[in-house]
Amino acid sequence: MRQQVLEEKFRVPGLVMLGEDQRRDGSFVRHAGREVRDPVFWEIFGSMRYAAIMVPLADRMTAAGLVPAESAMATDNYVVDALTVLLDDAGA
DSSP states (O other): OOHHIIIIISOOTTOOOOOHHHHHHTHHHHHHTSOOOOHHHHHHHHHHHHHHHHHHHHHHHHHTTSSOTTOOTTTSSHHHHHHHHHHHHHTO
16 A cells, blocks of 8 residues: 555554655665566555455454444445545545
8 A cells, every 4th residue: 555545544553554756766676686577566455455354354343243233344444445546546
């Protein structure tokens, strides 16, 4: 998830994330140790996997009584919100 999403929308300051500048200057390559093709795809792919994990997690939390049954935590959470921002930025 992008630094801007974390800091502005979710108020999580100070995390070191790779952004547009790092993509252009090759930081992804240095961190991965090899060529990284289409980093936006991988950013979205990773966010989609994380969102998919949240659905059964929310169901389990609801079943355990940790989340109210009327809560829409499975689909109304920061992971889905961040994924929406990433998809909007990518023009999807």
